[in-house]
Amino acid sequence: MGPMKPALASLCAMKSRGEKIAMLTAYDFPTARLLEEAGIDILLVGDSLGMVVLGYPDTTQVTMEEMLHHTRAVARGAAETLILADLPIHSYDTPEQAVSNARRLLEAGADAVKLEGGASHTPQIRALAEAGLPVMAHIGMMPQSVRIEGGYRVKGKTPEQAKQLVADAQAVEAAGAFGLLLELVVPEVAAEITRAISIPTIGIGSGVQCDGQVLVLHDLIGLFPWFTPKFATPTAHLGEEIRAAARAYLRETKSPSA
Ligand code: KIV
Numbered sequence: 001m002g003p004m005k006p007a008l009a010s011l012c013a014m015k016s017r018g019e020k021i022a023m024l025t026a027y028d029f030p031t032a033r034l035l036e037e038a039g040i041d042i043l044l045v046g047d048s049l050g051m052v053v054l055g056y057p058d059t060t061q062v063t064m065e066e067m068l069h070h071t072r073a074v075a076r077g078a079a080e081t082l083i084l085a086d087l088p089i090h091s092y093d094t095p096e097q098a099v100s101n102a103r104r105l106l107e108a109g110a111d112a113v114k115l116e117g118g119a120s121h122t123p124q125i126r127a128l129a130e131a132g133l134p135v136m137a138h139i140g141m142m143p144q145s146v147r148i149e150g151g152y153r154v155k156g157k158t159p160e161q162a163k164q165l166v167a168d169a170q171a172v173e174a175a176g177a178f179g180l181l182l183e184l185v186v187p188e189v190a191a192e193i194t195r196a197i198s199i200p201t202i203g204i205g206s207g208v209q210c211d212g213q214v215l216v217l218h219d220l221i222g223l224f225p226w227f228t229p230k231f232a233t234p235t236a237h238l239g240e241e242i243r244a245a246a247r248a249y250l251r252e253t254k255s256p257s258a
Contacts, residue, residue: 028077059089085110102135
């Protein structure tokens with residue numbers, strides 16, 4: 001584990017001065033290097049890699065070994081950028097397990113970890129923070145619960161849900177989280193949470209008033225063309241480019257022009 005990158009310490013200051021935080025997922029060396037060269041603030045080695053890289057139906061099969069493997073690759077490509085790695089499902093069921101697995105991710109090159117949960121996970125968050133392991137919490141739609149919940153649903157639609165989300169946000173801040181990811185949270189509720197806490201909020205499908213935004217890179221660049229979430233607008237179409245390049249190669253190989 002190396003010294004804390006300055007970027008981690010500056011996130012709260014970015015929030016205070018209203019400078020938005022840009023986060024994208026990265027799962028491999030060349031992508032991490034390209035995103036660092038582009039100046040992205042935070043690279044997330046998300047367990048979304050289970051779907052967009054490994055071909056699983058959701059994130060519930062992703063293992064620690066897979067997260068470690070991809071975190072190492074990203075760390076080799078982005079020495080200067082803050083790297084956040086997801087703790088996969090069942091790797092943080094207890095505070096002790098959370099600390100031991102977070103250490104492994106930091107040894108693999110991450111600077112911080114993310115776990116899914118709010119007030120229910122304050123013992124894990126407190127243990128990580130007390131051990132000096134920076135942790136971001138993730139509330140709203142929590143993809144590791146997709147099977148239990150039966151789908152990806154917007155959160156915060158009822159006053160009770162909205163109240164619970166604000167309470168979760170305050171609880172994770174008090175427990176020592178350095179940031180909070182809000183996934184598929186009603187934008188007005190995400191804005192209320194952003195005002196209610198002093199740590200930065202990073203939103204996905206949660207409106208523009210969060211302190212920053214995150215996207216799964218494949219949704220931004222059209223590299224997983226079989227499914228694009230409603231809130232993502234691809235600004236490149238790399239899936240199409242790959243098909244076109246492969247077809248051109250195929251034609252040239254089968255019938256060489258020279
Ligand atoms: O795993 C991931 O990529 C995430 C995003 C949905 C933010 O947690």
